[in-house]
Amino acid sequence: MEIINTIIGKNGFVFAFLCVGVIMLISFWVSKHVTNNKIPGVAISIIIGLSLAFLGDEKGISNITLFTGLALLGGPMLRDFAVVATAMSADFSKIKQAGLAGLVSLLIGVFISFSIGILVGLSLGYTNIESLTTIGAGACTYIVGPVTGTAIGASSEVIAISVATGVVKTICTTIGTPLIAKKIKLDNPHSAIVYGGLIGTTSGVVAGLAATDEELVPYGALTSTFYTGMGCLLCPSLFYVILRFLASPHISN
Incomplete structure (x- = not known):
């Protein structure tokens, strides 16, 4: 466990992407097999993310050492970059x-x-x-x-x-x-x-x-x-x- 914590601690950003990927995988499975695609998988993943954030403090669960990379992945820098980048595909x-x-x-x-x-x-x-x-x-x-x-x-x-x-x-x-x-x-x-x-x-x-x-x-x-x-x-x-x-x-x- 100590070795795992060390590896994840040095690669927190990569682990954050893995966490989001797992949540998305579960969400789309639930959307397809439980709700019959009536609720989009992305919407379910958002609900899961908000629920996880509610379990933490003012910074969600990113204060837990294992999930520190989520603070960067979900921070304002990448959020604003993603919003601005969407203009590239506008007609x-x-x-x-x-x-x-x-x-x-x-x-x-x-x-x-x-x-x-x-x-x-x-x-x-x-x-x-x-x-x-x-x-x-x-x-x-x-x-x-x-x-x-x-x-x-x-x-x-x-x-x-x-x-x-x-x-x-x-x-x-x-x-x-x-x-x-x-x-x-x-x-x-x-x-x-x-x-x-x-x-x-x-x-x-x-x-x-x-x-x-x-x-x-x-x-x-x-x-x-x-x-x-x-x-x-x-x-x-x-x-x-x-x-x-x-x-x-x-x-x-």
């Missing part, structure tokens, strides 16, 4: 066809998520503008929340809540996308572009579309990436000012 002509729809979906998506986030903040008992704006931004994505909270001076507690809100949204998107794809006709590049603009959380959209149809990933990733940038632009500026103007007579500072 520009199809992106142009969804130009206006993509832009409208971005604006609607950011606004709706922000509004829902405000309702979440109110339900948690927060009444000041800074806190509500930060939680609303977190409902856009878990990146927009901290950016907005830092910009407008929200407390660290509220920023943490905004991140948690965004993470919950990502998890729901990841698991829910392949389950509702047929019902909402998410089966072509145009719908994927609109879907990415409406939902916005890049990690969730990419993972969900990968479990649905890998060819749709570049299109959903395109607008969902812009979504984060638009949220970082609008939430701490225009949305914050509008919220102060509309709610200041009714909500305490």
Whole structure:
């Protein structure tokens, strides 16, 4: 066992790929033989991964010596590289066809998520503008929340809540996308572009579309990436000012 631990410790990144491969193998077997392909294998693997992460602490199970390589494999560097790399297979002509729809979906998506986030903040008992704006931004994505909270001076507690809100949204998107794809006709590049603009959380959209149809990933990733940038632009500026103007007579500072 000591020899095995030493070998794995020196090759943690390679062992992480092996772990993911085993999980994928099991997931696709379960998908084929247990669910009769009604639940995609990728979706099952995502659920298994989230379950394993839940068993660990703030870094999942990567704090266990045997699984330290998962911290790098699942870290932001490789995640962002994978998201950016998806643009290589996108068809520009199809992106142009969804130009206006993509832009409208971005604006609607950011606004709706922000509004829902405000309702979440109110339900948690927060009444000041800074806190509500930060939680609303977190409902856009878990990146927009901290950016907005830092910009407008929200407390660290509220920023943490905004991140948690965004993470919950990502998890729901990841698991829910392949389950509702047929019902909402998410089966072509145009719908994927609109879907990415409406939902916005890049990690969730990419993972969900990968479990649905890998060819749709570049299109959903395109607008969902812009979504984060638009949220970082609008939430701490225009949305914050509008919220102060509309709610200041009714909500305490």
